[in-house]
Amino acid sequence: MTVSKPxxxxxxxxxxxxQIDVEARRAAAGFRAMGVGEGDVVAVLMRNSFEFIAATLAAGLVGAYVVPxxxxxxxxxxxxxxxxxxxxxxxxxxDLLRRARAAMPPGVRVIAAPTPALIREDYSVGEAEAAVPEGVEVWADFVAAHDELQPPFAVSPGSMIYTSGTTGNPKGVRRLPPTPEQTEASGEMLRIVGGLEGWQDRMTDAVFLIPGPAYHSSPNGWLFGVYGMGGNLVVEPRFRAERVLAxxxxxxxxxxLMVPTxxxxxxxxxxxxxxxxxxxxxxxVNHVGAPCPPHVKRAMIDWFGPVITEHYGSTELGAVTYCTAQEWLAHPGTVGRALPGCEIEIxxxxxxxxxxxxxxxxxxxxVCYPDFTYHGDDSKRRSTGRAGGLLAPGDMGHLDEDGFLYLSGRASDMIIFGGTNVxxxxxxxxxxxxxxxxxxxVFGIPDxxxxxxxxxxxxxxxxxxxTEAGLKDALKATLASYKIPRRVVFETSLPREDTGKIFKRKIRAPYWEALDRAI
Structure with a gap:
């Protein structure tokens, strides 16, 4: 059956x-009937799916924040x-509700959808586990019980993304609802970074792949940004390399949109x-989320062609730099130059x-990006602010003479070896x-x-x-002696987010747990 575009x-x-919009408007009427309105929060505990998309859109129609x-x-x-x-x-x-049902706060309305077949296959979820638990409201019934919400709709404040929590409890980034000017500026930013400049009049010809989890800021923002622009989307519940190629x-x-992993x-x-x-x-093919090893990026450019682009930013800032394949080949290791309307200093x-x-x-x-705070903790927001409205996302790096930015690492990850920053x-x-x-x-351990x-x-x-000796010896050609790891541990796998970020906190914690030091 042919489905109309987009x-x-x-x-x-x-x-x-x-079809998705009808489901979203019905669900929005249901949210409004339960008293959810502007400034309230709807949480979505779902993998990438049609229900995830509809529930997110529905919350936005009544002016509620979505917490994926x-x-x-x-x-x-x-x-x-x-x-x-x-x-x-x-x-x-x-299946996710069954695992976290005891975590549901008292009085919160819980609505569940059966776990879709592709997700069951990807994550080895049994049929019984995938069925909605007895006594829990079913999403399809909730949607069917309401007529479509009619305009005018509220201004959607968007998703309130919780940062990954690799260095402590996650923080909810809560933005003010955007003005029309800010909405247009964000759209222009997405067109640049997403390679969509010149596609405004033919967005139904664009087919955008989102293979990363939409509980993260970039996949979430791009999924709903492209959806709002009228583009076609192929969304993967889980990254499978050969399936993505297919x-x-x-x-x-x-x-x-991809990540280096x-x-x-x-x-x-x-x-x-x-x-x-x-x-x-x-x-x-834009990548974000973690540093990309240069040899990996070169290999991707050799294979896919000069379509590999990159942007740098954060959940708090959004995208602030952009780099084409040609720029990266001329400036290996850079994450690009400041985007229009962005300022960067070191x-x-x-x-x-x-x-x-x-x-x-x-x-x-x-500039022209809605301001934010950390939900329930304005003091943390103030601690990231700098003079002139600048924001510190927690990264270290330098600019070259041409304005290209290079990352050194996270400020919280910096190792202080005898007074020297590593x-x-x-x-x-x-x-x-x-x-x-x-x-x-790589991280620091006490000495x-x-x-x-x-x-x-x-x-x-x-x-x-x-071997540890072989690895250390190989690094002597490129690293100063104090940068060569004093200890090397080999692992069959490393704990990693789907964005490619390694949970260093989980690996590093045992080394520091006997000391009175934040990790």
Whole structure:
């Protein structure tokens, strides 16, 4: 059956925007009937799915914030987010609700949808687990019980994303509802970063791939941004490398948002598999979320062509830099230059601007972007602010003479070795270059002599044999002696978010737990 454009495809099912909008307007009427309105919160504990999209749109129509809950969270972590955001309603997939049912706050309205077949297959969810628990309101019944909400609709404040919590409890980034000017500015930013400039009059020809979880800010923003522009979307509940290649070929994907870990998994496919799928339809593949090892990015450009682009930003700032493949090849390692309407400076510990070439704290400002606070904690918001409206997202780096930004790492990850600052990202980039390395995490561990020394947890690739002595010896050619890890631990896998961010806190914690120091 042919579905009218624009459409959304998930697995083997395709629905038009018009079909999804009807479901969203019915659900919005249901939210309004339960008293959910402007400034309230609806939490969504779901993997990428049609229900996730409809529930998010529905909350926006009544002016409520949507909190997409990281479904990797433990029940206690889910409880923290739901309590912190003050959710009036929770919409969940059945298997996720079963796992976190005890985390539902008293009095919150819980609505569940059966876990879809593709998700059951991807995550090995049994049929009984995928069914809505007895006594819980069913999403389809909730939608069917209401007529469509009619305009005028409230101004959607968007999603209130909770930061990943790799360094402590997650923080909810709550923005003011956007003005029309801010909405237009955000749309223009997405057109630049997403490679959609010149597509305004033919958005129904764009086919955008979202293979990352929409509880994260970039996939969430791009999914609903492209949807609002009238583009077609192919949404994956889980990244599967060969399946993504097949989607690109079958759906003639033009634009995609990925993270470096996805590049690594794509490159690991055998050559016959790579050749079997046509990727020539791609116009722009933007990556974000974590540093991309230079050799990985070069390999992707060699394979996909000069369509690999990059942007840097944060949940709080949005996108502030952009880099084309050509710019990156001319300035290897950069994350790009400031986007229009964005300002970037590098500051020393006293807050004074540093000249090009000197590393320090990255501070930035995006003009015409709705201001925010951390939900329930304005003091944390104030701690990130700098003079002139600049914001510190917590990263370290430097600018070159041409205005290109380079990242050194997270300020919270910085290792202080005998009074010398050591940036893990630099060491990780060199370890990634070594044959047989699939992944790594570098951080500081306590040392009586130097305060901190460098430690690396390394994940070997399939069939690779690595030794601590061999790895250290190989790094001597590119790193100063104090940057070479004093301790190397080999792991079969590293705890990692779907965005590609490693949960360093979980790896680092045991080294520091006996000391009175924040991790």
């Amino acid at each position: 459409w959304v495809r998930i697995g083997d099912e395709t629905r038009s925007h018009a 809950v990281n479904w990797h969270n433990t029940p206690e972590e889910v409880r923290y987010v739901l309590d912190n955001c003050g959710a009036r309603a929770v919409v969940a997939h059945a 989607r690109i070929a079958e759906s003639r994907i033009t634009h995609a 996805m590049f690594v998994r794509l490159l690991a496919l055998d050559e016959a598999t790579k050749r079997r799928h046509d990727v020539s339809s791609l116009v722009s 500051h020393d510990p006293d807050g004074a601007p540093l000249p090009p070439g000197e590393s320090g704290e990255i501070v930035a400002r995006r 940036y893990p990202a630099e060491i990780e980039a060199e370890i990634h270059k070594l044959p047989g390395v699939a992944d790594c995490a 009586e002599t130097y305060g901190e020394v460098v430690c690396a947890h390394v994940q070997p690739g399939p069939g690779a044999t690595l």
